[in-house]
Amino acid sequence: MSEIKGKFITVEGGEGAGKSTNLDLIKQLLEAAGQQVLFTREPGGTPLGEEIRNLLLGHKHDGMAAETELLLMFGARAEHLSQKIVPALNAGTWVLCDRFTDATYAYQGGGRGIDPKRIQILEQWVQHDLRPDLTLVLDLPIEMGLERAGKRSAPDRFESEAHHFFQNVRERYLDIAKNDPKRVKVIDASLPLTQVQSQIKTVVGDFLSTCV
Numbered sequence: 001m002s003e004i005k006g007k008f009i010t011v012e013g014g015e016g017a018g019k020s021t022n023l024d025l026i027k028q029l030l031e032a033a034g035q036q037v038l039f040t041r042e043p044g045g046t047p048l049g050e051e052i053r054n055l056l057l058g059h060k061h062d063g064m065a066a067e068t069e070l071l072l073m074f075g076a077r078a079e080h081l082s083q084k085i086v087p088a089l090n091a092g093t094w095v096l097c098d099r100f101t102d103a104t105y106a107y108q109g110g111g112r113g114i115d116p117k118r119i120q121i122l123e124q125w126v127q128h129d130l131r132p133d134l135t136l137v138l139d140l141p142i143e144m145g146l147e148r149a150g151k152r153s154a155p156d157r158f159e160s161e162a163h164h165f166f167q168n169v170r171e172r173y174l175d176i177a178k179n180d181p182k183r184v185k186v187i188d189a190s191l192p193l194t195q196v197q198s199q200i201k202t203v204v205g206d207f208l209s210t211c212v
Helices: 019-032 047-057 066-090 101-111 116-127 142-152 163-179 193-210
Strands: 008-013 037-041 094-098 134-139 184-188
Touching (some): 008 019, 019 094, 019 193, 047 066, 066 094, 066 116, 101 116, 142 163
Parallel strands (some): 037 094
16 A cells, blocks of 8 residues: 555544534634545445445345445445545545444444454455544433434334434444554533534644644
8 A cells, every 4th residue: 555645534423423514623623724525425426435335234134144344344335435435535534434444343343243354354454554533422321312213214124223322322332442542532422512613612722633
């Protein structure tokens, strides 16, 4: 992999955490700082990835094996990296991604109970040494998140899981942040939007100051 010139920022969080609204803010903050920004998402980001996303989120394949789900996630990610993320970073563009591999550790690792060592093997194979430069985890109580998500649309295959699934997802996200505090910053997404965005502005501002 050639030298990376751009920065890679990811935003994570459980259901109803408000990622869409706050991703828009982050993109605006980065562009205001003079950066060219590519916004993308996972699973998805490419035509093939979006087809895999439909398989993963839709109810056509309810009961999908956890291992199948994991491999589909990394299949979409391999295409995403090859076709979109890595070329953009190599060109000096900053990439802002709605979820990435931390979500796999949280959902397939924490939620499905897959051994994180298996995920780590796939992560290294598909990504080599590429990791996000900054990750924001939007955290809030499970009940609040599911209530928000329920008002948004009919639940997808993941949103239809039981409460303990989401509790395990949340705990795994918080473990990731605890173990990698330099990269991963937890945002209290249970607060009013203005206070959530104030936290985000501080985190992004601090990160930008290190990139001068």
